[in-house]
Amino acid sequence: MAGWLVLCVLAGVWSRGQAGDWGSCAELMGGVPGTPGLDGQPGRDGREGRPGELGEGGDGGVRGERGDPGEPGDAGSFGLRGFPGVPGSQGQSGEEPFVYRSAFSVGLRASTSTVDAPVVFTKAFYNEQHHYDNISGKFRCFIPGLYFFTFHLTVQFLTSDLDQASGSAVVSLTHGDQVWLQVYGTGREEGRIYADVNNDSIFTGFLLRPCLPGQPWW
Template identity: 50%
Template sequence: RGGAPGSPGHNGLPGRDGKDGKDGQKGEKGEQGEQGPKGDNGEIGSRGTEGPRGFPGTPGMKGEKGEGAYIYRSAFSVGLAGRAPHPNVPIRFSKIFYNEQSHYDATTGKFHCSIPGMYYFAYHLTVYLSDVKVSLYKKDKAVLFTYDQFQKNNVDQASGSVLLHLNAGEEVWLQVYGEGENNGVYADNINDSTFMGFLLYPDLD
């Protein structure tokens, strides 16, 4: 017959590691962690494509009123008060229609240029009692001549006009030339003999 059971033996040495088990199921999403420190600036990227044109901006505030351009003025219009004086001297037109800038001198009969530029001059003369020969002078030189032969028992007209460039200080006037019998320029209360001129445009250089 068998004997009585023996006492339990001591634990054996640990065995070798077993093979890795299969992956377990995916766990639940964890809570968001704290924000980490700011990283370094990255390198500048390449230039992007040009965007579409923006909408027009709102109108700006109205600017202050500027100074107006300076207007150059020079003009005169005069008439004869009676018979013309002796020939070969300036005719003194003493009836003043317009001479606001005082560029015409009624005591000498001469227009004095104060503004260099291009000027227009004209005269319209009543011819009576004798022939008329007149010249328009610029700076002691006749530049325009007009002759009208008087018709007996009739009142006639003589006229002329010209464009002249004048420098500052130059003068323009009208005078009878020739002998005394050519001095038929006339004016009375119903007939006028007039002389006029004005600046067309100044020299801006």
């Protein structure tokens, strides 16, 4: 097919040069259809159209079920320390609490050989509440509770030898109870409780814990 096409073109050129213009070969006879050409390159995208009008809103859907809680997140870092706040106003003074006090410490002014009777200590080292009576020689309980009592005595015998005697006790007292120090027994006149400027005989007692109404005893 291609050889016939070439030959026809050459013949047409020769005839025009030798015998005049007879026309092209295509005018003398119909040509054979040519081979289809290759596809052309795709065209460019067209311009975007204008936005369409906003449609009407649809009906709300049914609310779905609540989902499961998520896992706790990691702890965040500590924030910066804030500035100190403004100090508050000073509060009103409260009432002074009632303090239960009962204590004494007394000594002898002179030696005594009294037996079967309270030893009267007339030298007061401390007796602010006056719960110890320096006339009867007895301590009287005004505040129920637990008390501690102790004594330290210088003892002299007929031989003029001096010795020491001491003791202590914790006792529970109620209002009106009395405590005193006493030498018991007849036939002890050969000794005495001694006291001078260099030797003291002392009797001491004080409240450890008051027992208030509604509170149990120790």
